Amino acid sequence: MTDHATTPDAGTPEGIDDAVRAELTSLRESIDNIDAAVVHMLAERFKATQRVGRLKAEHKLPPADPARERDQIKRLRELAAGAHLDPVFAEKFLNFIIAEVIRHHEAIARA
Numbered sequence: 001m002t003d004h005a006t007t008p009d010a011g012t013p014e015g016i017d018d019a020v021r022a023e024l025t026s027l028r029e030s031i032d033n034i035d036a037a038v039v040h041m042l043a044e045r046f047k048a049t050q051r052v053g054r055l056k057a058e059h060k061l062p063p064a065d066p067a068r069e070r071d072q073i074k075r076l077r078e079l080a081a082g083a084h085l086d087p088v089f090a091e092k093f094l095n096f097i098i099a100e101v102i103r104h105h106e107a108i109a110r111a
């Protein structure tokens with residue numbers, strides 16, 4: 001795997017000022033740490049949602065729960081606005097994850 005924080009490429013020319021390069025490298029190290037945290041948090045979320053999927057299948061509950069989704073989207077949009085993150089982006093991101101979770105739940109129910 002490429003170490004994006006330290007490897008120069010077309011986006012980070014060799015000739016840039018040392019201080020600029022150092023700041024860019026430092027910021028990219030933070031980004032790499034955040035991306036790692038996001039992956040680990042998503043993995044934990046999917047572990048929990050897989051358990052929800054098995055529970056729903058065992059008790060013949062539907063894979064999707066639109067009321068719960070509406071509550072979560074409302075909550076996430078409010079959290080995003082408070083954190084100066086675009087609520088439209090936050091909603092799209094959550095919907096993307098939820099769609100994948102529902103796909104998993106449908107597969108568990110069919111198995």
Ligand SMILES: C=C(O[C@@H]1C=C(C(=O)O)C=C[C@H]1O)C(=O)O
Binds near residue numbers: 063064068072097101
């Ligand atoms: C995880 C669940 O199943 C689905 C997925 C959701 C999610 O990923 O947050 C929310 C609601 C459901 O449509 C649940 O019902 O809690």
